[in-house]
Amino acid sequence: MVMASVIRKLDETVVNRIAAGEVIQRPANALKEMIENCLDAKATSIQVTVKSGGLKLLQIQDNGTGIRKEDMDIVCERFTTSKLREFEDLNSIATYGFRGEALASISHVAHVTITTRTLDAKCAYKGGYLDGKLKAPVKPCAGNKGTQISVEDLFYNVATRRKALKSPGEEHGKIVEVVSRYAIHNAGVAFTLKKQGESTADVRTPQNATIVDNIRTVFGPSVARELIEVKHENTKLSFKLDGQISNANYSVKKCIFLLFINHRLVDSSSIRKAIETVYATYLPKNMHPFLYFSLEISPNNVDVNVHPTKHEVHFLHEEAIIEDIQKCVEQKLLGSNASRTYFTQALLPGAPVSISDIQKDTSESAASSSSNKDKVYAHQMVRTDDKIQKLDAFLHKVPQDSVMDTSVNRTEEKMDTSSGGKDEEASGRAEQSTSSTESRKRPLESTSEDQSPSTSSSTPSSSKTGTPHYRDIKLTSILTLQQEIEDNMHEGLRELFKHHTFVGCVNAEHAVIQHQTKLYLVNTIKLSQELFHQLALFDFGNFGIMRLSNAAPIYELAILALESEESGWSDSDGPKEQLAQYVVELLQSKAEMLQDYFSLEIDKSGQLCTLPLLLDNFIPALDGLPMFVLRLATEVDWEDERGCFSTLAKECCRFYGIHKNLRLVDKKEDVNKSVDNEDKDTSMPDYDWRWTIEHVIYPALKAQFLPPKAFAENASVLQVANLPDLYKVFERC
Numbered sequence: 144m145v146m147a148s149v150i151r152k153l154d155e156t157v158v159n160r161i162a163a164g165e166v167i168q169r170p171a172n173a174l175k176e177m178i179e180n181c182l183d184a185k186a187t188s189i190q191v192t193v194k195s196g197g198l199k200l201l202q203i204q205d206n207g208t209g210i211r212k213e214d215m216d217i218v219c220e221r222f223t224t225s226k227l228r229e230f231e232d233l234n235s236i237a238t239y240g241f242r243g244e245a246l247a248s249i250s251h252v253a254h255v256t257i258t259t260r261t262l263d264a265k266c267a268y269k270g271g272y273l274d275g276k277l278k279a280p281v282k283p284c285a286g287n288k289g290t291q292i293s294v295e296d297l298f299y300n301v302a303t304r305r306k307a308l309k310s311p312g313e314e315h316g317k318i319v320e321v322v323s324r325y326a327i328h329n330a331g332v333a334f335t336l337k338k339q340g341e342s343t344a345d346v347r348t349p350q351n352a353t354i355v356d357n358i359r360t361v362f363g364p365s366v367a368r369e370l371i372e373v374k375h376e377n378t379k380l381s382f383k384l385d386g387q388i389s390n391a392n393y394s395v396k397k398c399i400f401l402l403f404i405n406h407r408l409v410d411s412s413s414i415r416k417a418i419e420t421v422y423a424t425y426l427p428k429n430m431h432p433f434l435y436f437s438l439e440i441s442p443n444n445v446d447v448n449v450h451p452t453k454h455e456v457h458f459l460h461e462e463a464i465i466e467d468i469q470k471c472v473e474q475k476l477l478g479s480n481a482s483r484t485y486f487t488q489a490l491l492p493g494a495p496v497s498i499s500d501i502q503k504d505t506s507e508s509a510a511s512s513s514s515n516k517d518k519v520y521a522h523q524m525v526r527t528d529d530k531i532q533k534l535d536a537f538l539h540k541v542p543q544d545s546v547m548d549t550s551v552n553r554t555e556e557k558m559d560t561s562s563g564g565k566d567e568e569a570s571g572r573a574e575q576s577t578s579s580t581e582s583r584k585r586p587l588e589s590t591s592e593d594q595s596p597s598t599s600s601s602t603p604s605s606s607k608t609g610t611p612h613y614r615d616i617k618l619t620s621i622l623t624l625q626q627e628i629e630d631n632m633h634e635g636l637r638e639l640f641k642h643h644t645f646v647g648c649v650n651a652e653h654a655v656i657q658h659q660t661k662l663y664l665v666n667t668i669k670l671s672q673e674l675f676h677q678l679a680l681f682d683f684g685n686f687g688i689m690r691l692s693n694a695a696p697i698y699e700l701a702i703l704a705l706e707s708e709e710s711g712w713s714d715s716d717g718p719k720e721q722l723a724q725y726v727v728e729l730l731q732s733k734a735e736m737l738q739d740y741f742s743l744e745i746d747k748s749g750q751l752c753t754l755p756l757l758l759d760n761f762i763p764a765l766d767g768l769p770m771f772v773l774r775l776a777t778e779v780d781w782e783d784e785r786g787c788f789s790t791l792a793k794e795c796c797r798f799y800g801i802h803k804n805l806r807l808v809d810k811k812e813d814v815n816k817s818v819d820n821e822d823k824d825t826s827m828p829d830y831d832w833r834w835t836i837e838h839v840i841y842p843a844l845k846a847q848f849l850p851p852k853a854f855a856e857n858a859s860v861l862q863v864a865n866l867p868d869l870y871k872v873f874e875r876c
Contacts, residue, residue: 167248169308170197170297171317175408176245177292178325181205182406186289187332187350191322194339196314198297198305202339206289209261212268215281219255219272221247246292247275252304253297259290315345321408322346327357328403328437354387358435362399366433369393371479373436375471380460381441384468388418389433390479391425398431404438405445409456417469425476440464477858616684620785624680624792628849636850636860639663645841648833651805654841660866666859671840672800674848678757679741679792681847686742687756694750697772701726704773726776733781741791755795760839763799771798801840805832 167173174197181189184207194200210218221244249255250272260267267286271278298305308314319336326334326348333350337343348357359367366389373386400415402408414436422432444459458464616622639658646655646662654667701723705712716722727749730737737743742755751772754763774794780786854860 167252167297169317170201170314171321173197173245173249173253173294173297174201174203174318175321175325176249177203177294178321179407180245181207181290182325182329182332184208184290189332189334191318191334191336192339193315193318193336196311197294197318198308198311198314199295200339201294201297202291204289204291206287209264209288209290210257210259211261212264212281215257215259215268215270216277218257219246219250219275219277221275246272249294249297250275252301253299254295256293256295257290258284258286258293260286260288262288319345323361324401324408327354327361327401327435328406328408330354330357354435358387362433366393366399370433371475373471373475375468377464377467380464380467381444382464382467383439384436384471385439386434386436388435388472388475391476393433394426394430395433396430399433401435402438403436404456404458405440405442406437407456413461414465414468417465418472421469421473421476436468438464438468474856474858477861478856614684618683618784618788620788621680621683623785624789628677628680628851631851632849633852633855636854637848639860640844640848640850643841643845645837648836651801651832651836652803654836655863656841661862662864664861664863667801667836667840668803669854669857669859670844670848670850672796673851673854674796674840674843675757675799676792676796677847677849678843679755679795680788682757683788684740687759688742688744689754689756689762691752691754694746694752695768697727697730697745697749697751698723700751700769700772701776704769707770709770710773726773729776729781730772740788741795757795757799758839758843761799761835764802764805767798767802801832801836 167176170193174191178189178191181203184205186205186207188206190204192200192202192204246255251274255272256269257272258267258269266283268281269284269286270281298308315338322334322336323346326332326346330353331350334346334348335344336346338345346361348360352360355367355370358370369390369392370387371390373384373388375384376382398415398419400410402411402414404411415434418434419431426432440458446457643656643658643663646657648654648667649664652666652668654665656663656665702719704710705719705722712719712722730745731747731749734743734745737745738753742753743751744753746752771794774797775791778794779790850860
């Protein structure tokens with residue numbers, strides 16, 4: 144018969160050694176705990192000395208606040224700390240240490256000596272510790288301000304753990320890794336690591352160095368010159384991200400991942416995998432990036448007490464935060480893909496070429512370089528004739544029945560244009576000025592020789608003699624909005640669009656353009672919306688008129704908009720009929736201003752008669768007209784003049800801009816056109832969106848578009864190829 148075992152209370156020494164084995168797993172863990180204590184003590188200089196991988200000696204010295212003499216008796220006892228008083232303090236802990244176990248655990252598996260001096264002390268004090276207790280009374284001695292902790296014979300009394308450790312060389316490598324990571328993150332602290340008895344340091348970072356300087360010192364210049372700074376903040380999720388990541392030019396066989404959460408060195412496999420998923424698109428197979436992240440999360444959302452060595456932490460909204468970080472990194476990589484580095488081989492191994500031949504070729508090329516200055520090589524040639532070949536020839540033709548028909552009913556799109564869109568009382572319009580601001584207030588000049596003659600339209604404000612006249616707008620609010628656009632212009636992108644060559648449409652959302660020897664993928668939707676936003680402000684009060692063949696009742700348009708999901712209408716908003724009537728009354732009350740400034744004519748019966756002609760030869764997709772009318776009433780700031788004009792211009796650009804669901808069909812390919820289209824008005828272009836994008840939108844971008852600086856970073860313009868780089872690639876084949 145088997146008897147029940149006797150339950151005994153373990154001796155305190157055994158308990159402490161077991162606990163020490165959990166906290167201090169190897170010399171690098173002990174050093175990490177002591178470095179964090181130094182940083183908590185506000186040290187600006189930390190020096191580490193090791194011997195035999197930290198097993199025989201692990202010494203750390205700082206210039207921090209030091210330890211008071213009165214606290215020397217209990218400094219190595221368990222659960223003694225100056226950073227925590229109550230359990231609730233864990234919810235807002237802002238220091239590295241909080242359990243008070245580090246020095247206690249070390250003293251149970253090693254011989255510990257502490258020498259410390261506070262700022263107000265006349266001398267330093269020294270004490271030796273064993274199993275958490277002082278061996279002898281504290282003695283005064285000479286010493287600098289700060290603390291020096293010496294750990295000798297680590298795991299001397301835990302033979303199994305000491306045998307399980309790797310060689311001293313590998314343990315020293317772990318120590319170098321810990322010191323390097325803390326040195327990079329704490330740019331305002333000087334770190335030094337060296338082996339005992341050696342003059343050269345394995346790690347040395349100055350106090351005034353930046354994070355990038357420290358990365359260059361630790362990992363080399365090859366990483367530092369390929370870094371991209373990452374800054375992101377999300378107030379909703381209560382976190383802030385600062386970091387440095389490598390671009391697509393740099394890759395290593397093993398991912399270098401430095402993660403600090405609330406300045407604590409931790410690891411997170413979920414964050415690592417999420418970011419490496421993004422890089423998989425840019426890096427060669429089985430290659431990985433360099434990542435340094437400093438993540439600051441609200442202390443209330445972080446649980447730091449989940450791992451004995453504090454190697455891991457848990458935080459709220461982890462999936463949402465990781466997804467947000469992933470999007471931020473992806474956007475940075477998209478916006479920084481302007482250049483790629485390729486390695487070429489100048490001479491194949493074993494090739495029968497002597498050094499004298501190479502020197503001879505070099506001298507001959509140097510002598511003839513002056514005569515070849517004007518020579519244009521094949522890889523420098525720029526394609527300028529856009530009639531040679533179009534991108535369309537290489538695109539797969541999508542069957543018509545497989546594409547969702549989003550075209551508007553032609554009977555609803557039929558419009559008339561009038562050249563007399565303004566009242567006669569506006570006869571005092573001043574002639575166009577030659578200033579930089581007024582130079583944009585001019586009819587678009589045709590930039591395409593093969594433009595269809597059936598799509599031409601006269602300038603709305605042209606006189607009978609053909610000379611354009613414009614009303615000179617002196618409203619401060621409009622001039623301020625125009626100046627903001629000009630101040631926010633990106634010079635490089637303006638040069639690109641001003642001299643670009645249109646290659647072709649990929650789809651309604653994207654097109655390909657060429658500038659010099661570079662090929663760019665551009666977002667037509669974002670570009671067109673910004674173009675119409677600028678036209679609405681720079682041509683303010685001088686729009687032409689598009690007159691609807693049949694006036695559209697605003698009430699019915701509002702009802703159509705409220706019935707769509709895009710409106711977001713719910714029962715709590717009130718009856719649709721009541722809201723539609725409110726839209727009619729509001730727009731009727733603003734009818735005089737809308738007609739005068741925006742060429743939006745609303746008659747007394749509440750019908751929309753005209754729309755502004757923002758761009759010659761362009762008609763917006765009228766399936767968005769109901770939502771445009773509804774948003775005029777709900778999204779425009781009617782209380783403030785500047786806010787009114789700004790929001791109204793934004794709603795115009797939202798309505799007039801190219802939409803993603805447009806179907807691009809050439810006239811010659813659209814075999815399903817009805818017979819009714821044969822007798823339709825030809826004073827405005829047919830809804831051939833591919834033609835409209837190429838011959839109306841992009842010539843307007845070339846003529847007068849001022850690209851904002853944000854377009855250089857939000858993936859609106861992406862370089863996809865560079866002719867000299869392509870030659871380098873094919874030369875290697």
